[in-house]
Amino acid sequence: MTQAQANVTDAEPGIAIAGIKDGPPLPEGLVAADLVEVCRQMILVRAMDERIWMMNRQGKVPIAASCQGHEASQLGSLLAAQKDGDCFLFPYYRDLAIKMAAGLTPRQVMLSFMGKEGEPYSGARQFPLQGADLPRRIIQISNVVAAGLTQSVGYALGCKMAGDATVTLCYFGDGATSQGETHEAMNFAAIHKLPVLFICENNKYAISTPQESQMVVSDVAARAEGYGFPGFVIDGLDTIACYEATRQGIEHARKAGPALIEMKVERFMPHTTDDDDRRYRDRDALDAARHYDPVSVFPAQLVERGIVTPEEVDAFREEAQQQVNDATDFADAAAPPDAATIYDHLYVGEGA
Amino acid sequence: MTQAQANVTDAEPGIAIAGIKDGPPLPEGLVAADLVEVCRQMILVRAMDERIWMMNRQGKVPIAASCQGHEASQLGSLLAAQKDGDCFLFPYYRDLAIKMAAGLTPRQVMLSFMGKEGEPYSGARQFPLQGADLPRRIIQISNVVAAGLTQSVGYALGCKMAGDATVTLCYFGDGATSQGETHEAMNFAAIHKLPVLFICENNKYAISTPQESQMVVSDVAARAEGYGFPGFVIDGLDTIACYEATRQGIEHARKAGPALIEMKVERFMPHTTDDDDRRYRDRDALDAARHYDPVSVFPAQLVERGIVTPEEVDAFREEAQQQVNDATDFADAAAPPDAATIYDHLYVGEGA
Amino acid sequence: MAEMTVIEAVRSALREEMERDDRVFVMGEDVGQRGGVFLATQGFIEDFGPQRVMDTPLAEASIMGIALGAAFRGMRPIPEVQFSDFVWPSVNQLIGEAARVHYGTNGALKVPMTVRIPYGGGIRGGLYHSQNVEALFFHTPGLMVVTPSTPYEAKGLLKSAIRDDNPVIFLEHKKTYRLVRGEVPDEEYTLPIGPADIKRAGSDVTVVSYGLAMHYCLAAAATVAEDGISAEVVDLRTLKPLDTATILQSVRKTGKLLVVHEDNVSGGIGAEIAALAANEAFDYLDAPIARLCGPDVPTMPFAQTLEDAYMPSPETIAAEVLRLAAY
Amino acid sequence: MAEMTVIEAVRSALREEMERDDRVFVMGEDVGQRGGVFLATQGFIEDFGPQRVMDTPLAEASIMGIALGAAFRGMRPIPEVQFSDFVWPSVNQLIGEAARVHYGTNGALKVPMTVRIPYGGGIRGGLYHSQNVEALFFHTPGLMVVTPSTPYEAKGLLKSAIRDDNPVIFLEHKKTYRLVRGEVPDEEYTLPIGPADIKRAGSDVTVVSYGLAMHYCLAAAATVAEDGISAEVVDLRTLKPLDTATILQSVRKTGKLLVVHEDNVSGGIGAEIAALAANEAFDYLDAPIARLCGPDVPTMPFAQTLEDAYMPSPETIAAEVLRLAAY
C-alpha cells in the first residue's frame, strides 16, 4: 500500500496474495483460520446474493443491490475491523458482505429482503438491511447517497468526546464522492483529526455514470491531500490487500486522524435488480473483469497455498446452498409486520 | 504566479509591484492610464466604504460588509476582466470595489445601502448590492455563502452551449470553501472544462472563524489538484499581481477550462457593521497588516514610479469626498420604494 | 389520438420541446446513456447528443445550481431529480435561490427552468423512494407546482412548464408512470398551468385530489354512485397557482368537502384547501371539512402490509364520501 | 424572579443544561470565541472549552450530519443554524435523516438533538435574513417544533428540548431576542413541550398565534378591548406536537377563529389550524375562519416600506378581530 499509488486494478489482482507465499506466511495479525473463515463467508455471501436476485425475479424481493465483485474489499476490510476489536461501521447499501459477515444469519438477511417481521435493521420499514444493527455496531440510516459520511464523522467525534478508542469505518461508492457532504465530512474530520477511516469502494460506476463523467482525476484518493490527510489506492479485488490496507488505516486513524482508502472494485451485476446495465455497459470489459472475481480467485489461492483443500471449498459451497435454502423457506413462510405497527416508534416512547 | 506557490502574504506585499520597475515598464495589456484609473477607483471605493460604515452608525444604513483590505484583489482582477472585454462576473457580498468599478455611480451605491427607490440590484428588496446588475454583466442572487458558485458554473455552461467566448469569474471567501456546493461546482466545471475562473479572496476569517478552524491545508489552492485543474496562490494586497494572475487565469479558462486563484487578503474591518471583531481578533496582527493597506501602498507606488503625482492623488481624494457627499445627500433625500410594489415581479409578467 | 402511459407522455413532451427549441436541455443523474432510471429520456442521447442530454455527477445541489446558472444565460434547463427523496440536498437552490431570482432582482432575471421530480409511493419504495415533497414547494412563493394525473395532462402541462419563464416544479407520480394509460392527441397541444379539472361532475360531495390519489377518488366516486351518492371529483392538476375558483364553486354547490392526498396530513395541501373553503365558502358548508390523507409517519414503509396501511385507497375514500354524504 | 430578554433566557438555559449534563454541547458557526452572532453562547468557550463550544466550518449540511452522528454515540448536541435562511443546505439531514432515525431503525436509535434556529423578520434582514421556516418542519413527522414567544418560555422549553430524546427544532424569533423582556424564575424549571398557553382569556374571538406575532396579537386584543370586544389569545408555544385540545376548546367557546403568523399564508401553520377547526369545531363556528399572515412573497424585502408592508401588525390584527367579532 503506497500513498497516491497509481490505479492498480489494471494489474492482475491475483498477484497481491503472492505476498503470503513470498513473504512471511500471513500478514500481520492473521492466522490461517481467519482466511478460511473469510473464504467460507465469501462463498455464503455470494450464494445469498445470487438467491436474492433470483427471488426478485420471482417477485418476492422488491429490490436488491448486489455486492458481487465487492466481496474482497468488504470482507477484507471487515476482517481488519474485527481483528482490531473496537471499530464501528457505517456501511452503504451495497455492503451485504459486511452486514452478513458481521454476524447476521442468512435467515435474518432473507427476512430483510422479503420485508418480513423480524427484519433486523428497520423492522421492514426500509429497503433491505438499512437502518441499524447496533448489536453488531453498524449504522446505515438511509440510502441517500453520502448522507452517512457526515454522520460517521459525527459518530467519531462523539467517540472522541466520550474518550472511546473506537475507530469509525465509513464505506461509500465512487458516486458518493461527488456529493458536497462528502467534502464537508472529510474536511471536518481532518480539522479535528477524528478517528475515522473513509473507505471508497470504487466500482467506476454510479448506476450508469462512468467515472470519467464523475471526475477528472483517476483516483478518488487524490482528493485526500486537499484535506491534509493521506489517501491510498488499493486493489479491491484482493482480499488480503484490503485487509492489510484497512488494518494500517485503522491504526493511522486511531493515532493520527482520518485517512482515505480507495478500493478499486468491479460491479459484476446491474446497479440493482431494477436496472438493466446493457444500456450502458460494455459486455466484453465486464466479462474480462469476471476473471478476477474474488469469489473464484480467493478460494483458489487458498487452495494453492495449501490453506484449504478443494473438498473444504466444496463443502462450503454445499453448506452455503443449504443455509440459503433454509433461509429462503423460512423467510417466505414468515409473516409480514402487523399493519397496526405503522405508528410505532415515530417518537421515543411511542409504540412497542 | 506559480502553481502551488506557498502562502506569500508573509512576504512584504509591496515588492511585487517592483516588477514594473525592474522588468518591463507595465504588465501585459496595461498602459499607465489604467493604473491611474485603478488608483482613482480605489480611493473612491475606500471613501465610499468608510462613509457607508459611518452612515450605519448614524442609523441610516442597516447593514454593510466592508471591502477594506480587499481592494487590490477586486480591482486588480476586475481590470483584467475589463481588459479582456468578455467576462461575466459572479461576485459576493464583500465585492463593493468590483461592483462600483464595474460602473455603478456613487449615488446608485448609496441608494442601495440606504434601501431607497432606484436601488440598482434588487429595487431595495435585498441587502445592499445583491441581485443583479445585468448592464454591467454581474449576478449575485443571494448572500447564502457559496450558492453562487454552482450558478456561475451553470452560467459558464450556458455560455459554452451558446457558443459564447465569455469567461465567467466567480468570487468567494475562504469560508465558502467549506460548503459542499463549492466542491460540487469545482468538480462539475472540471469535468466539462468550463470557462470559469474561481477567485478566492482569502482573508483568513469566516466572520470569527480563523482559517485553522476551517481547514488543515494552508492554501485553498491545494484543493484544485483533486479536481484536475490548476490552483494558484497570489498576494491579494498587490494590485498588479492580482491583475496579472487574473489575466492569465482568464486566458487559461477560455483555452483549457477552470482554474482557481487564491488571493491572500486582509479584512481590515469587522465582518459587517453588526460584528464586533474585538471578541476574536488580535489587534496587533491587524495593525501590522494595515501597513500593507492597498489604498495607501498602491498610490504611493504609482507616485514613486512617476505614474501619478502626489497632487493628482490628493485631487482623487478630494474628488472622492465630493462624490461621496453628493451621493449621501442624494440617497438620504430619495424616497423609499412604494409599499404597493411588494407583489411586483413575483412571477414573470406580474408587476411593473 | 394515441393511447400511452404517463411516462410515454412525459417522454413525448420532452422530445417535442427539445426539437422545438434548442435552448431546452435535460440534465441529471443517468439521463444519458441509461435514458433515466424511469426511461423518461430513453433514446434522447442518440438524437440530441450528450450536451443536451447531460449525465451529471451524483450531486443534487449542483444539478440545481448549474441549471439555474444556465437559465441565467438564456438556456431552458430541465433538471431531473432521480427520486423526489433526493431533492433535499438541492432545496436551497430551489427555495432559497430559484424561487426568488425574479423577485430579488426586481424583475431583471428570469428562471425558465422545469424541475422534473418523480415522486410518491405505492411501489415498495420504502422510506427513501416514496416521498411526497409537494408541501414544501407549495409553500414557496415564486415557484409553480404541477401535479399531472394522466398522460394527457402530463404531456400538455409539461410542454407548458418548459415554455414558461418561471421555475416550475413538475411532480410526476411514479406509480402512474406505467399504471395510468390514456388518450393523447396526435397533434401538438399544451394545457395551461393553473386550471383544475372536474374529472367527474357530481352534486353531493366535492372530492379534491391530485396525482395518483385522484384515480382512487374516481374509483371511489364510481363505487358510491352505486349507493346513489353523487361525488364531484376535482383534479387540481396544478397546486401552485391553486385554482381556488373551481374548488370554491364546487364546494358551494355540494356543501361538502373531502380532500384526499397521499402526502402526510398535517400541513399538507389539504390543509390549505380546507382553510380556503372554511373562509370563502363558509356559508355554504353543510358538514365538517374532511381530509383523507397519508398518516403522519415519515412515509410508506417497505413491508407490503405497512405500505398498504399508509395509502389512501378507493375503499377508504368511498367510506369517507358516504360518511360525509350522510352527515 | 429576574427580568431578562429572550436571548438571555436562551443563554441561561444552555448554560444550565451544559452544566447539568456533560454530554450536552453546542456547535455551529462562530459559537465559540465570538459567542454566536446573537451572543447566545457568549462566554461559553471560556467555561466549557472549545470541544463543547465548537466552531464549525461554514457548512450547514455537515453541522447537522455531524451533530446527528454524535447523537448516535449518546451525545446531546445542540447545533446552531446562524440564521434560519441558511438551514436549507442542511435539511436533508433534518428531514430525510434525523426525523426518521427512530422510526427507520424500528426504535433502535434515538436522536437527542436540539437544533437552535434564529428566524423571522422585522429587523431589516431582507430576503436572506428574515425567513420563516417553520412550515417545512411542521410538516415533517418525527420532528418536534418549538416556537417560544417570551423569555419564560424560551428558557423552560429549551431546557425540555435539550432533555428530550427526539430531534427538536427550536425556533427563536430574532426580533424577540432583545425586544421582549419578561420575568424568569430564579429557581430551576422546565416547561413541557406540547401545551399551548392562553395568554389572554376572552369570549368573542379566538386568536391563535406564536412567536413575535403573538405579541402583536396581545397588543391588538388590548386595543379591541377598548371597543368592548373580548379576544382570547392562544400562544401555541409548540407547533409540533400541536395542542389541538386547547385550540378547539377556545374555538368552541368563541365560535370565531383568527390565525395570525408572519410566515407566508399559503400552506403555513394557519392552514392546518383552520383545517382542524373546520373539521372538529365545525358545529361551533359562527364565522368564516380567518387568517392574517405574511403575504405570499418570498419574505420581508429590505426597504423599510416593504418590510412594513409585509408584517402583520397590532393595527391590522385589531381590525381583523373587529371584523370577525361583527360578523
Ligand SMILES: Cc1ncc(C[n+]2csc(CCOP(=O)(O)OP(=O)(O)O)c2C)c(N)n1
Ligand atoms: C442523494 C441521492 N441521489 C441519488 C440517488 C439514487 N442512486 C442510488 S445509488 C446511485 C449511484 C451510487 O453510485 P456509487 O456511490 O458509486 O455506489 P455503487 O452503487 O456504485 O456502489 C444513485 C444515483 C440516491 N440514492 N441518493
Ligand SMILES: Cc1ncc(C[n+]2csc(CCOP(=O)(O)OP(=O)(O)O)c2C)c(N)n1
Ligand atoms: C450558507 C450560509 N451560512 C452562513 C451565513 C452567514 N455568514 C455570512 S458571511 C459568513 C462568513 C463568510 O466568510 P468568507 O466566505 O470567508 O467571506 P468573508 O466574509 O471573509 O469575505 C457567514 C458565516 C451565510 N450567509 N450563508
Ligand SMILES: [Mg+2]
Ligand atoms: Mg460506484
Ligand SMILES: [Mg+2]
Ligand atoms: Mg473570509
